[in-house]
Amino acid sequence: MAGLTLEHAEAQLALWLAADSALAGGAQSYRIETAPGTSRQVTRADAAQIQRNxxxxxxxxxxxxxxxxxxVRGVTFAP
Structure with missing residues (x-):
């Protein structure tokens, strides 16, 4: 993902964790803003997708x- 910042990634992670918490707390569905002006509704049936996100x-x-x-992993330098 070009131009992805840590702040953006943390914000997205927080959104998906909030969705997971809402559904775990008994909500049947939860609306998450995926981009400015764009949202997605997730339901209990989407639990696997929430976990993947x-x-x-x-x-x-x-x-x-x-x-x-x-x-670098698995590299050995010999003199």
Whole structure:
């Protein structure tokens, strides 16, 4: 996603966590603003989709929250 900021990812994660909490608290449906002027209604039947969105945005927050730089795994340097 081009231009994605940590603040945006955190805001999206917060929205999906709020949707999950509302449905877990007994609400049958919850409306979430997906973009300015655009909304989506989710229902209890969408619980798996809500969880996928939480996982997605949590991963993005973790990626964007890193200190930057390149992570290299499984490389051994020999003198």
């Amino acid at each position: 939480i996982d997605f945005w949590d991963q993005k927050c973790r990626q964007l929250g890193r200190s930057g730089g390149i992570v």
